[in-house]
Amino acid sequence: MMTNNIFLKILSGEIPAKIVYEDDICVAFHDVNPQAPVHLLIIPRKVIRTHADIVPEDAPLLGHIHTVAAKLAKELGLNAGYRLVLNCDEQAGQTVPHLHFHLLGGRNMAWPPG
Ligand code: 5GP
DSSP, rough: OOOOOOOHHHHTSSSSSEEEEEOOOOOEEEOOSSSSEEEEEEEESSOOGGGGGGGGGHHHHHEEEEEHHHHHHHTTTTTTTTTEEEOOHHTOOOOSSSEEEEESSSSSOOSSSH
16 A cells, blocks of 8 residues: 655656755755645655654654744735645555655634544
């Protein structure tokens, strides 16, 4: 099911993406199938399959990604709010086996999520 890590191909430049931010630790790009007016994916360069595989040494990386998410949300004008989503494994709807945060904004959102 989750075998094709398409995000590795984006990281290597093998397939194109609309990249909005990148540094040594992470890359942020527009989701190909946006679910909100703003829908970015923020991924680590380090290969981490899913949230359940995070180890204590990943703490700085994760903190950094959150800092980048907050900075991008500000830059994109999401002053009214935004949602940061992480789907872990099949039951949560994860389809790409590379840790990623969805940064969604620009519309009202419902709770609970589907
Ligand atoms: P998940 O369902 O695993 O939490 O999220 C995977 C996300 O990756 C989906 O929102 C999907 O639209 C996005 N996605 C899948 N393949 C590609 C791609 O090749 N390029 C981009 N930019 N996004 C992709």
